[in-house]
Amino acid sequence: xxxxxxxxxxxxxxxxxxxxxxxxxxxxxxxxxxxxxxxxxxxxxxxxxxxxxxxxxxxxxxxxxxxxxxxxxxxxxxxxxxxxxxxxxxxxxxxxxxxxxxxxxxxxxxxxxxxxxxxxxxxxxxxxxxxxxxxxxxxxxxxxxxxxxxxxxxxxxxxxxxxxxxxxxxxxxxxxxxxxxxxxxxxxxxxxxxxxxxxxxxxxxxxxxxxxxxxxxxxxxxxxxxxxxxxxxxxxxxxxxxxxxxxxxxxxxxxxxxxxxxxxxxxxxxxxxxxxxxxxxxxxxxxxxxxxxxxxxxxxxxxxxxxxxxxxxxxxxxxxxxxxxxxxxxxxxxxxxxxxxxxxxxxxxxxxxxxxxxxxxxxxxxxxxxxxxxxxxxxxxxxxxxxxxxxxxxxxxxxxxxxxxxxxxxxxxxxxxxxxxxxxxxxxxxxxxxxxxxxxxxxxxxxxxxxxxxxxxxxxxxxxxxxxxxxxxxxxxxxxxxxxxxxxxxxxxxxxxxxxxxxxxxxxxxxxxxxxxxxxxxxxxxxxxxxxxxxxxxxxxxxxxxxxxxxxxxxxxxxxxxxxxxxxxxxxxxxxxxxxxxxxxxxxxxxxxxxxxxxxxxxxxxxxxxxxxxxxxxxxxxxxxxxxxxxxxxxxxxxxxxxxxxxxxxxxxxxxxxxxxxxxxxxxxxxxxxxxxxxxxxxxxxxxxxxxxxxxxxxxxxxxxxxxxxxxxxxxxxxxxxxxxxxxxxxxxxxxxxxxxxxxxxxxxxxxxxxxxxxxxxxxxxxxxxxxxxxxxxxxxxxxxxxxxxxxxxxxxxxxxxxxxxxxxxxxxxxxxxxxxxxxxxxxxxxxxxxxxx
RNA sequence: GCCGGAGUGGCGAAAUUGGCAGACGCGCUGGAUUCAAAAUCCAGUGAGGUUCACCCCUCGUGUGGGUUCGACUCCCACCUCCGGCACCA
Numbered sequence: 001x002x003x004x005x006x007x008x009x010x011x012x013x014x015x016x017x018x019x020x021x022x023x024x025x026x027x028x029x030x031x032x033x034x035x036x037x038x039x040x041x042x043x044x045x046x047x048x049x050x051x052x053x054x055x056x057x058x059x060x061x062x063x064x065x066x067x068x069x070x071x072x073x074x075x076x077x078x079x080x081x082x083x084x085x086x087x088x089x090x091x092x093x094x095x096x097x098x099x100x101x102x103x104x105x106x107x108x109x110x111x112x113x114x115x116x117x118x119x120x121x122x123x124x125x126x127x128x129x130x131x132x133x134x135x136x137x138x139x140x141x142x143x144x145x146x147x148x149x150x151x152x153x154x155x156x157x158x159x160x161x162x163x164x165x166x167x168x169x170x171x172x173x174x175x176x177x178x179x180x181x182x183x184x185x186x187x188x189x190x191x192x193x194x195x196x197x198x199x200x201x202x203x204x205x206x207x208x209x210x211x212x213x214x215x216x217x218x219x220x221x222x223x224x225x226x227x228x229x230x231x232x233x234x235x236x237x238x239x240x241x242x243x244x245x246x247x248x249x250x251x252x253x254x255x256x257x258x259x260x261x262x263x264x265x266x267x268x269x270x271x272x273x274x275x276x277x278x279x280x281x282x283x284x285x286x287x288x289x290x291x292x293x294x295x296x297x298x299x300x301x302x303x304x305x306x307x308x309x310x311x312x313x314x315x316x317x318x319x320x321x322x323x324x325x326x327x328x329x330x331x332x333x334x335x336x337x338x339x340x341x342x343x344x345x346x347x348x349x350x351x352x353x354x355x356x357x358x359x360x361x362x363x364x365x366x367x368x369x370x371x372x373x374x375x376x377x378x379x380x381x382x383x384x385x386x387x388x389x390x391x392x393x394x395x396x397x398x399x400x401x402x403x404x405x406x407x408x409x410x411x412x413x414x415x416x417x418x419x420x421x422x423x424x425x426x427x428x429x430x431x432x433x434x435x436x437x438x439x440x441x442x443x444x445x446x447x448x449x450x451x452x453x454x455x456x457x458x459x460x461x462x463x464x465x466x467x468x469x470x471x472x473x474x475x476x477x478x479x480x481x482x483x484x485x486x487x488x489x490x491x492x493x494x495x496x497x498x499x500x501x502x503x504x505x506x507x508x509x510x511x512x513x514x515x516x517x518x519x520x521x522x523x524x525x526x527x528x529x530x531x532x533x534x535x536x537x538x539x540x541x542x543x544x545x546x547x548x549x550x551x552x553x554x555x556x557x558x559x560x561x562x563x564x565x566x567x568x569x570x571x572x573x574x575x576x577x578x579x580x581x582x583x584x585x586x587x588x589x590x591x592x593x594x595x596x597x598x599x600x601x602x603x604x605x606x607x608x609x610x611x612x613x614x615x616x617x618x619x620x621x622x623x624x625x626x627x628x629x630x631x632x633x634x635x636x637x638x639x640x641x642x643x644x645x646x647x648x649x650x651x652x653x654x655x656x657x658x659x660x661x662x663x664x665x666x667x668x669x670x671x672x673x674x675x676x677x678x679x680x681x682x683x684x685x686x687x688x689x690x691x692x693x694x695x696x697x698x699x700x701x702x703x704x705x706x707x708x709x710x711x712x713x714x715x716x717x718x719x720x721x722x723x724x725x726x727x728x729x730x731x732x733x734x735x736x737x738x739x740x741x742x743x744x745x746x747x748x749x750x751x752x753x754x755x756x757x758x759x760x761x762x763x764x765x766x767x768x769x770x771x772x773x774x775x776x777x778x779x780x781x782x783x784x785x786x787x788x789x790x791x792x793x794x795x796x797x798x799x800x801x802x803x804x805x806x807x808x809x810x811x812x813x814x815x816x817x818x819x820x821x822x823x824x825x826x827x828x829x830x831x832x833x834x835x836x837x838x
Numbered sequence: 839g840c841c842g843g844a845g846u847g848g849c850g851a852a853a854u855u856g857g858c859a860g861a862c863g864c865g866c867u868g869g870a871u872u873c874a875a876a877a878u879c880c881a882g883u884g885a886g887g888u889u890c891a892c893c894c895c896u897c898g899u900g901u902g903g904g905u906u907c908g909a910c911u912c913c914c915a916c917c918u919c920c921g922g923c924a925c926c927a
């Protein structure tokens with residue numbers, strides 16, 4: 001018998017797949033399509049075993065679907081723009097493009113050595129101008145529809161390097177390179193109006209019944225619809241001068257208007273426009289401004305993660321509570337966010353925990369206006385923490401006695417009638433800032449003309465190509481701004497001198513529609529052909545890391561709706577089924593080059609072969625679960641493949657020596673029938689485990705059990721008869737076919753050895769016969785008071801009454817029931833008997 | 839801090855979703871084979887007790903409560919770890 005030599009076999013089949021264009025597909029209206037997609041790769045340098053886990057999951061699904069007769073599109077490409085390439089340029093002087101292209105070449109080799117069945121003819125990288133020109137095209141379409149707009153917005157600014165920093169480049173509030181304290185700076189930046197689609201994106205969640213519930217919950221919370229009221233608080237001046245001030249009203253958004261009688265002060269975000277206006281009239285303007293500046297300079301991440309001490313600054317100004325008519329003070333608070341709501345909140349310390357802490361710190365009044373329906377009365381003076389539960393209103397004028405829910409409706413209506421407020425729906429979702437002051441991204445196709453203003457680059461002038469030459473020193477303005485041939489252009493409207501936008505786009509733009517481009521990746525006339533996309537899309541199975549649960553998947557859903565509104569796609573949700581793969585950790589942390597804990601698949605591949613590595617990664621845990629990498633079990637998978645090889649080869653040899661082997665069910669003995677039953681039970685189990693459950697680890701363990709069973713059968717079968725060979729043939733053929741999505745090279749080789757020349761896809765997925773799989777006898781556990789006391793082996797067809805009778809007669813049961821009365825007997829047919837005895 | 843997860847033998851895990859806890863694999867132990875080793879094949883393997891062969895009993899799914907005939911699974915509170923938090927992708 002030949003020995004199993006993975007390297008030779010893997011080379012042979014990879015070459016054959018390449019030569020026969022085995023995974024390249026075309027639209028075929030006569031066949032059922034299946035679009036299987038894994039999130040494309042960021043070409044960071046080397047794929048590690050964590051990345052490739054996802055590609056393996058996709059490959060198992062794609063290969064299984066092919067065997068089931070589907071026309072399977074399984075493409076791959078590169079998310080090639082982004083910060084790390086530019087960092088490499090700054091640190092090592094390599095051009096971002098060189099670095100990126102080299103990495104792609106290396107990683108592509110890695111994936112090919114793993115035998116992933118990609119349609120490589122559709123491959124592209126987002127840094128190809130044939131791709132990013134369609135980013136620009138789409139940006140212009142959105143600009144035309146007022147979905148792209150420009151406004152001032154903050155960035156992290158390193159005062160020493162004179163440059164913009166990404167959040168990742170801010171370490172403990174300092175610049176990653178020079179450690180200077182990072183400041184905030186306002187720049188004109190482009191935004192996409194995703195908030196226009198907020199309600200649609202929320203409603204669409206209802207259609208996503210094949211997504212993990214946790215992702216839907218996260219997205220729902222991210223979009224964060226709250227129904228509340230916008231209430232106006234009139235500003236009064238209680239200062240000696242009684243000098244009037246520019247703005248006379250503050251808008252506040254609240255979901256708890258029922259608590260408004262307890263609003264004892266107002267809090268403003270440090271960035272609130274009113275704050276700047278009152279600085280001048282402050283008693284000590286210099287100190288006031290300094291304190292506000294301190295608030296604004298607080299580390300963004302610290303502010304976000306609640307690491308900051310809650311602090312406030314009294315403004316000396318007051319507003320009138322529109323419901324009580326009382327003047328209440330205005331404070332500035334460092335924990336109030338400018339981006340949410342109106343950037344101003346009414347503080348109700350008795351009924352909001354953060355307001356409560358703030359009030360206690362600055363000795364502000366706490367007034368209870370909601371009493372719980374059941375428990376005793378709260379008192380503002382003695383309250384230990386805010387009481388946030390709804391209840392009924394007290395000390396709230398005409399609204400006293402109402403329930404919270406009733407009060408919200410009535411008080412909102414009252415505010416509307418009095419012209420001081422209205423019902424308002426507020427989303428947490430913010431518009432998407434897409435401007436990046438960096439080189440390695442898609443240039444934003446906009447021109448600024450002194451005479452004509454902001455002008456889109458005409459469609460026929462796309463792409464706006466990224467100039468090859470630029471300086472990368474990590475300081476000063478963005479690299480593109482330093483390339484005068486790029487910056488200086490002519491105005492598309494008047495033909496006069498004009499300047500190009502020098503910001504590039506967020507790389508999330510690239511990744512928000514790449515899945516459509518795969519459907520028609522060589523199209524030079526349009527982002528894609530509408531008919532092609534509408535044949536393949538929506539994506540039937542999409543798999544990727546759980547870390548993308550929100551941003552990437554929300555942005556892609558947004559773009560899908562934009563494409564639908566442009567009449568280019570017919571669906572409103574791009575991904576029918578989502579699988580979020582767990583991360584691969586090592587030493588408790590995500591694998592990353594910077595942490596130095598990556599495991600290179602090539603090392604594993606050299607020792608054990610691609611099939612063993614693939615099998616191991618799929619066997620070690622279910623796909624959704626995060627795993628801690630260890631190489632210990634890999635050897636076990638390699639051992640299993642050796643076991644499969646020897647078993648199948650020996651059956652193949654026996655078959656080659658015998659005449660035609662035909663199954664004749666009437667001649668089977670009990671052992672043979674039992675093996676056939678196991679074979680068919682395994683087919684049923686593996687089929688269900690792969691689709692729809694995608695429990696790939698248990699699918700593999702079922703195949704291992706089948707292998708053990710065949711070995712056991714052969715041990716008890718010294719003289720091989722035609723009959724025993726027939727059941728073995730059936731078992732190993734099913735085994736080889738079902739294993740092929742996991743270990744395609746080995747399976748193709750074994751399938752060929754079994755005398756089949758057309759490959760496993762042509763053979764198709766094995767079918768199971770429920771009659772053969774059915775067990776004649778069952779083992780039913782019998783419990784007394786919930787504890788198993790015995791097991792009965794019974795006929796599968798045994799009636800419930802008879803099962804109950806046999807259980808009660810069993811000596812073990814009798815022993816445990818003696819001295820007690822049988823109160824109840826619970827019989828679950830075919831599953832279990834529980835006898836309740838008192 | 840907010841949002842979302844996860845926690846089961848020495849280890850990775852399983853339990854088809856409220857019905858036998860620990861399938862399958864790793865590791866370990868013993869045996870066969872071998873001059874020997876590797877490889878391979880076979881058997882055993884949650885803890886404790888009782889037998890020391892068979893049987894049998896108790897405990898056991900992060901912690902503490904609860905619901906139920908029955909809970910790894912559902913509910914409440916807590917602990918630890920992981921992911922996301924809008925410029926890493």
